[in-house]
Amino acid sequence: MTENIQTMPRLSLTAQSIPDDILGPILAEGTDPSFISFGGGLPCPEGLPVEAMRKACDEVLRSSAQRALQYSGPQGEIELREAVARYETEQRGTPTTPDEVLITSGSQQGLDLCARAFCDPGSRILVQRPTYIGALEAFNLSRPAYVELPEGPDGLEPEAIGEEARGARFAYILPTFSNPTGRTLGRAAREALAERARSLDFWILEDDPYGELWYRKAPPCTIRSLAPERTIRMSSFSKILAPGIRLGYITGPARVIRILTLIQSFAVLSTPAVNQLAAARVLSSGLMETHLPEVRAIYREHAEAMLSALEELMPRHPEIHWTHPEGGMFIWLHLPKQLDTFAMMQRAIEKKILYLPGQFFYALRPDVNCIRLAFVTVRKDLMREGVKRLSSLIRDELHL
Amino acid sequence: MTENIQTMPRLSLTAQSIPDDILGPILAEGTDPSFISFGGGLPCPEGLPVEAMRKACDEVLRSSAQRALQYSGPQGEIELREAVARYETEQRGTPTTPDEVLITSGSQQGLDLCARAFCDPGSRILVQRPTYIGALEAFNLSRPAYVELPEGPDGLEPEAIGEEARGARFAYILPTFSNPTGRTLGRAAREALAERARSLDFWILEDDPYGELWYRKAPPCTIRSLAPERTIRMSSFSKILAPGIRLGYITGPARVIRILTLIQSFAVLSTPAVNQLAAARVLSSGLMETHLPEVRAIYREHAEAMLSALEELMPRHPEIHWTHPEGGMFIWLHLPKQLDTFAMMQRAIEKKILYLPGQFFYALRPDVNCIRLAFVTVRKDLMREGVKRLSSLIRDELHL
Structure with a gap:
């Protein structure tokens, strides 16, 4: 009702300095079930102690x-x-x-x-x-x-x-x-x-x-x-x-x-x-004594599935490598310097896959050729397919 | 374990500008069951829809x-x-x-x-x-x-x-x-x-x-x-x-x-x-349709008990008057100009009664002769006794 009268309170310097949310709308696509999303950093749903x-x-x-x-x-x-x-x-x-x-x-x-x-x-x-x-x-x-x-x-x-x-x-x-x-x-x-x-x-x-x-x-x-x-x-x-x-x-x-x-x-x-x-x-x-080992096992299995899919499916290239975490939810994937992983998002969306472009994780001088992969919310039976799509995207970008 | 090493991170201008909490320790006394506290602005416990x-x-x-x-x-x-x-x-x-x-x-x-x-x-x-x-x-x-x-x-x-x-x-x-x-x-x-x-x-x-x-x-x-x-x-x-x-x-x-x-x-x-x-x-x-009328009735009864106790027990004085709210939780009590209600707190505590001194409710140029009375958490059977103590305190201060 009020949108037609476009007054606005004067914004603080802090509010003025907030950039537009460019990632949010992209990540929102990941809720479409045809997508496989390595984007959001959510904990594994199976690991929530609901009861x-x-x-x-x-x-x-x-x-x-x-x-x-x-x-x-x-x-x-x-x-x-x-x-x-x-x-x-x-x-x-x-x-x-x-x-x-x-x-x-x-x-x-x-x-x-x-x-x-x-x-x-x-x-x-x-x-x-x-x-x-x-x-x-x-x-x-x-x-x-x-x-x-x-x-x-x-x-x-x-x-x-x-x-x-x-x-x-x-x-x-x-x-x-x-x-x-x-x-x-x-x-x-x-x-x-x-x-x-x-x-x-x-x-x-x-x-x-x-x-x-x-x-x-x-x-x-x-x-x-x-x-x-x-x-x-x-x-x-x-x-x-x-x-x-x-x-x-x-x-x-x-x-x-x-x-x-x-x-x-x-x-x-x-x-x-x-x-x-x-x-x-x-x-x-005392729940933690039984719950935490279960959560750790779930996370380990997801990490192992993800790492073996990367090992199997990523193109061999001297500038393509990734971290091997010993815990947690994230893998950091390095791609060749000439790739801009934010610019690649449009093609990623066409392939029904999502990730977070690395450049958002830098305070200064962002590297543009990295990707954060969050793997614990991806169903294990879809992990390989997700990495396959990612690998195909990278091959396309590198004209391999 | 770390208190003996007194380093401190440098504080922001905002953090430096925060005054000491002088009210908190005073209000904490109100948890002593011998006190009757008109201090804290909590909602009435009987009005919480627990179930x-x-x-x-x-x-x-x-x-x-x-x-x-x-x-x-x-x-x-x-x-x-x-x-x-x-x-x-x-x-x-x-x-x-x-x-x-x-x-x-x-x-x-x-x-x-x-x-x-x-x-x-x-x-x-x-x-x-x-x-x-x-x-x-x-x-x-x-x-x-x-x-x-x-x-x-x-x-x-x-x-x-x-x-x-x-x-x-x-x-x-x-x-x-x-x-x-x-x-x-x-x-x-x-x-x-x-x-x-x-x-x-x-x-x-x-x-x-x-x-x-x-x-x-x-x-x-x-x-x-x-x-x-x-x-x-x-x-x-x-x-x-x-x-x-x-x-x-x-x-x-x-x-x-x-x-x-x-x-x-x-x-x-x-x-x-x-x-x-x-x-x-x-x-x-649809709970609100039954719950809100109940809450309103509880608040009205507390307000009526409080207002009639004030009417009955407050000293008659041309500079003593108070607000008559038609809803909510608060009454604002004006006392004669020469009284400082914050300075009075020490004697209030001796009489086992608490309130909030009015001066904390001003951005600039505080009036020191007012009191905020929160009445919905005081048990109805203690309300009159609370007002009696308050009235006695004010009489003492005015040497009446």
Whole structure:
């Protein structure tokens, strides 16, 4: 009714700087069942603990409805913060107390809160090449200046970090089964990064939503365990429980958590109490001990199917290679330099296949010849067909 | 473990500007059962539709678990946007389509999103005297400059709005059963405000979370229905369903909703799908037709008990008077000019009574002699005793 009168409130500099959403409409095509989509980074549907979540919600609304349906404190329900502290301490070797935990609306909100707490327009943030597109989008709301960290075979070369990093607000690091590359920093690289952070005086924002999704062995120790005095660590329940409950968390020194909690309280008051209490119940039920091994097996099988299809079907070419993740949801595919994987999307759509063009995962100077492949939502019996279509697309582009 | 090493990341200007939380620790005393607290603005526990929410969650997790537990689109689930559009159109006389609706994490997030979309540091925002403390806290994250609107008997004197308002980013208005005063703008005042907004070229941010909580008759038409081309309207499910699900919504021109949706997607991705689907189910079940009259009756009874206790027990004094709300949760109590209601808190605590000092509800030049009384969470049999303690406190302060 109001569209015919085209007034518009004046936009903030932040709102003015938001680019048009060019990926969304493309990815929306992937919902057509004739498509095979390696695009969206959703967790595997088979891995969602549906029955446990339903039971937990039901029990919470039977036994603690008044608490579950009322306002919650901004830092999060104590049961859930205790469960996180216990998990971080016992399972991840990272001593954590409940006052060092803030519950957030998924890790996405953690990224936004950290940028709001620590960045002014033009503040320097250190990022990997490539890095998570969603983090760049959250950080961009604070209009920072990016500085790219030196690349290494595992995603970062900490020893090469130089004076350009000194005094940056933080280094944003995806150490484990990274989005988009699937790469993992080894223990030595983590130690070297902690050392560089100390000597060049920058903080580390450790984003670790995929750490539990290992296929054969657990990842190295967390960065926070190596530099607890200057690391803010974030993780999520989206991958181990479900994204639809929108719960994540930040851990770090209590004085940092207090600042982030105040911003959280002004921005959204709190995350939903009912979701928090249900998640706490699932975590304390011991379900994770049986559920996580099942999820890991599903992810491993998908990864194996994907990697063997790539091995079998990709054209042999010295410039075509891909990462071999040991956990998580992503493979990073390198194509010959002359290919522009965003420009290729139109032909990909004709072949009924989708992926994410790599160029969206760079803060600066994007490489255009890479692709992120998300493989856990593709049905195993369609995986080979999907890779076949992708391979045929690449052959066409290279006139092979 | 990390407290002994006192490094701190450098704070943003926004984070540096956040004052210490002085109210939180005081209000926390109100959880002591010997206290009677008129402090927190929580909805009445008797009014929460516990059983309906439990059933709705259960049904959603039985019938649509894969959707409920996966990522949701940032604008919100279509069922819930349709329910909001239908409600706004049919019940509130404000024609609204689903693409004119954005689902948020309570209206608090709506306030934050609007400030981020439309305010730079120093941008002018027009506010009432007094106004909602939570809105000031959300807006403060964008460090705007406030301009106060002329006061009137119903909370605003629209005819007196002059050139100082021209080109402000928006006027933040609580038209109905306002927080903190309980006042309601009549239809003529709403029309005059719409006219001033047009002639002085400012937008209106209409915050209306209490509109359904009327005691005897529905409030006047919405401001958005009078100026749809320049009003962004916000409401919440916190008062009619439950705060613990953290759901609210923004309605406005679709092109404005698109901008807000992008910021929402970068800040938190989306609100929880499971909560949205459960709320949509409760709304479409027809429960509201029986539930809302019950809630209104509970609120009316509390208001009547509170008003008659004030009438009976407050000291007679020409400078002591209070508002008589026709809906909602709040009464605004004026005390003689020489009293500082924040300074009085210490004696209030000795008398085991809590309230919110009025000075926190002003953007500029706070009046210190007012009090916000929230009465719906006080048990009816304790209401008179609470007012007695308050009255005794005021008599002591005035040496009566």
